[in-house]
Amino acid sequence: MQRATYGRSPPLHHPVPQHVSTVPQLRSPPPPTSQPIAGYDGSPYPQQQPQPPLPGANMFGQYGNFINDPAAQLASQFGQTAFRQGQEYIEQNVNRFVNVSALKHYFVVTNSYVINKLFLVLFPWRHKPWTRRQAAGPSGQEAWYLPPRDDINSPDMYIPVMSLVTYIFLQALISGLKGQFQPELFGYIATTALVAVVVEILGLKLGCYLLSVSNESQLLDLVAYSGYKFVGVIVTISIAEIVNGGKGTGGWIGWTVFIYTFLANSLFLMRSLKYVLLPENNSDSRGPMQTMHPLDSRTKRNQRTQFLFFYAYIVQLFFMWILCRS
Amino acid sequence: MSILGKLLYITVLLLNAICIPSEDRFLARVGLAPATYQRGFGQDVDSSVKYKIIQLIASVRTVMRVPLIIINTLIIIYELILG
Numbered sequence: 001m002q003r004a005t006y007g008r009s010p011p012l013h014h015p016v017p018q019h020v021s022t023v024p025q026l027r028s029p030p031p032p033t034s035q036p037i038a039g040y041d042g043s044p045y046p047q048q049q050p051q052p053p054l055p056g057a058n059m060f061g062q063y064g065n066f067i068n069d070p071a072a073q074l075a076s077q078f079g080q081t082a083f084r085q086g087q088e089y090i091e092q093n094v095n096r097f098v099n100v101s102a103l104k105h106y107f108v109v110t111n112s113y114v115i116n117k118l119f120l121v122l123f124p125w126r127h128k129p130w131t132r133r134q135a136a137g138p139s140g141q142e143a144w145y146l147p148p149r150d151d152i153n154s155p156d157m158y159i160p161v162m163s164l165v166t167y168i169f170l171q172a173l174i175s176g177l178k179g180q181f182q183p184e185l186f187g188y189i190a191t192t193a194l195v196a197v198v199v200e201i202l203g204l205k206l207g208c209y210l211l212s213v214s215n216e217s218q219l220l221d222l223v224a225y226s227g228y229k230f231v232g233v234i235v236t237i238s239i240a241e242i243v244n245g246g247k248g249t250g251g252w253i254g255w256t257v258f259i260y261t262f263l264a265n266s267l268f269l270m271r272s273l274k275y276v277l278l279p280e281n282n283s284d285s286r287g288p289m290q291t292m293h294p295l296d297s298r299t300k301r302n303q304r305t306q307f308l309f310f311y312a313y314i315v316q317l318f319f320m321w322i323l324c325r326s
Numbered sequence: 327m328s329i330l331g332k333l334l335y336i337t338v339l340l341l342n343a344i345c346i347p348s349e350d351r352f353l354a355r356v357g358l359a360p361a362t363y364q365r366g367f368g369q370d371v372d373s374s375v376k377y378k379i380i381q382l383i384a385s386v387r388t389v390m391r392v393p394l395i396i397i398n399t400l401i402i403i404y405e406l407i408l409g
Contacts, residue, residue: 192329209382
């Protein structure tokens with residue numbers, strides 16, 4: 001309004017696209033033109049010819065300010081509300097079964113972490129500190145575990161998920177190289193692998209219940225740790241197939257690689273699961289009313305150690321043998 | 327049969343194995359009935375493995391008895407017709 005003093009200025013317009021009316025022509029079938037074939041360049045559509053802007057081509061003139069329409073605003077608000085409510089509904093129902101924010105913690109990985117962790121799973125012999133690092137909160141009271149990006153001993157979900165998928169594809173590829181590929185094979189292999197993981201988790205949870213290991217928040221840790229054996233399985237299968245020339249995972253080289261990866265994986269699990277199954281400050285955290293008998297505590301610790309050994313060596317041996325069979 | 331069907335059968339058979347034995351004649355004699363459990367001196371209330379097993383068996387028997395009857399009937403009918 002203050003510019004009115006400069007005289008009669010032309011009315012301000014919105015920037016109106018001038019070539020909008022040419023867009024539907026490009027998508028439509030080519031109209032029968034009388035152009036010579038010499039201009040034909042392989043495309044049935046006419047070239048985008050610069051059309052002179054038509055004087056009445058303001059397509060949005062009629063609908064340009066439809067956003068100011070009260071009915072449109074109402075519809076927009078209604079749509080936003082419905083969308084938000086739907087999102088909340090989905091989040092509630094997903095969060096009831098899977099803790100999504102806790103799951104995101106397991107996917108905070110970097111390239112160097114993945115490479116180091118793979119190296120650690122396959123060569124765990126010389127690794128020294130196995131304890132997970134904790135970060136203190138701002139108040140110094142609470143502490144939580146660092147994400148995998150900052151701590152190599154932290155479990156992640158990225159390597160297990162990727163190695164599971166790789167295992168499925170690798171088995172399908174090998175059977176394809178033998179000429180026995182069928183599409184149902186994907187489902188069969190995936191079911192076998194997932195059933196192995198689920199049965200293993202159930203057995204581990206049963207053992208935790210019997211030994212009264214209280215770990216409500218660490219189920220995802222157990223899922224992650226039970227997926228690391230696919231790395232060893234993949235290495236075993238690929239090396240054995242290459243050496244044996246596609247005749248299965250037999251032979252003494254195949255069995256040697258299998259035993260090596262099995263021992264590496266077992267040592268890795270023994271060291272890593274120690275903090276889950278054998279919490280060190282078990283009797284300290286309890287109140288003075290529930291001080292445990294020292295002998296009782298020692299026998300319980302013994303039982304837990306035996307269970308950890310049983311899980312890391314015998315159960316893993318069974319499942320890795322199941323998975324390595326082809 | 328697919329692997330999931332096998333898994334279902336394994337689960338149902340294991341549940342049957344927990345639920346079917348008689349409490350008086352079998353479980354009490356083996357020492358797995360909750361009535362016959364005697365705590366040792368100086369032990370925690372619910373810390374021993376045997377007590378946990380007894381609790382697990384008792385709760386599975388309580389919860390799964392009626393559903394197992396239905397599931398067993400369905401599987402028997404299925405096996406008679408299609409097996």
